[in-house]
Amino acid sequence: MLTPSSPSFCASSIIGTGSYMPEKVLTNEDLSKIVDTSDEWITTRTGIKERRIAADDQATSDLASEAARRAMTAAGVTAEEIDLIVIATVTPDMFFPSTACIVQRKIGATNAVCFDISAACSGFLYALQIARHFLNAGTRATALVIGAEKLSTLVNWQDRNTCVLFGDGAGAVVIRRAEETDVEAPGRVLSTVMGSDGNLVDLLKVPGGGSACPITPENALSRPNTIHMEGRETFKHAVTRMCQASEQALEMAGLSKEDIAMVIPHQANARIITAIAERLGLPPEKTFMNVDHYGNTSAATIPVALDEAHRQGAIKRGDIVLLVAFGGGFTWASSVLRW
Ligand code: UT7
Secondary structure (H helix, E strand, C coil): CCCCCCCCCCCEEEEEEEEECCCEEEEHHHHCCCCCCCHHHHHHHHCCCEEEECCCCCCHHHHHHHHHHHHHHHHCCCHHHCCEEEEECCCCCCCCCCHHHHHHHHHCCCCCEEEEECCHHHHHHHHHHHHHHHHHHCCCCEEEEEEEEEHHHCCCCCCHHHHCCECEEEEEEEEEECCCCCCCCCCEEEEEEEEECHHHHHHEECCCCCCCCCCCCCCHHHCCCCCEECHHHHHHHHHHHHHHHHHHHHHHCCCCHHHEEEEEECCCCHHHHHHHHHHHCCCHHHECCCHHHHCECHHHHHHHHHHHHHHHCCCCCCCEEEEEEEECCCEEEEEEEEC
């Protein structure tokens, strides 16, 4: 089931990060006025205190474009230098064209090949690995990899089981092909593992709005085009798969848990993150968490957290950083970086 790549195969480095979170803050207190919930329940069960909600006139491509501009500024590259844009999202602006093509136009990356990928909350790490393969093959040199979501458009605001969990936001990285010999290049991706289990598609999904279940006047009221999740089952699989993937990615990089300076996990639930840290034997200070401020932004959580960890100085050049994600599909992935 796992399809690991050889660590020596791809030599590419993250040379800049950026993120953009919408201004509007929706607190637990605000939600308790919409559905039967409380700050106490949401905080103890999820660790989430607030999330960001995009404005009505902000599409996923707007969030993605701003994160991309910030990443390009950090990397010191121009839009013309970008020759590949891969966007991970489950909330594209529209079915087609891809959100990546829309972002291309917005940021003026006229030389880029652009497409979206769908792997839910694992999407950013899937996209990063896809982009690395393009770079390694020598057909592209400088890529923008973006995780961007406007999940507020997929939330059933009458369902307390899910509406308290999700938020909007975007994170981006610029990656560039590195010399095989330059093993000390900062931001280098050392290893990646990925996995999927399509037998479990029904545990976390948006069942309607696609070709299997188009929205009709008859089914619209039951809101099939919103997030449906078996929370407890998803929780268990998330912990198991993210621990396994972390260990495999470390092994592939020839490293051990003791080498980790920081884990940046998918931000779905503070209890999941704590459980992973405990199983990996890592103290809280080596586990990056911002789920309290943003909730679960699906494909955006890891690039946003990576950007914040870098800007806050929580990760430093040379640190071993472990990224790990889990999402609908089910899908999971982990990457080890030498920051
Ligand atoms: O990003 C992709 C991966 N996603 C995840 O990994 C999410 C995984 N799942 C979770 O994080 C957790 O399962 C949830 C946060 C979604 C739910 O937490 P839980 O501890 O598993 O609660 P539960 O679903 O078992 O529900 C416990 C109780 C239920 O009431 P009863 O049946 O015990 O009377 C729910 O109805 O809590 C109730 N409940 C709520 N109460 C107040 C569910 N949502 C709420 C709410 N406020 N918002």
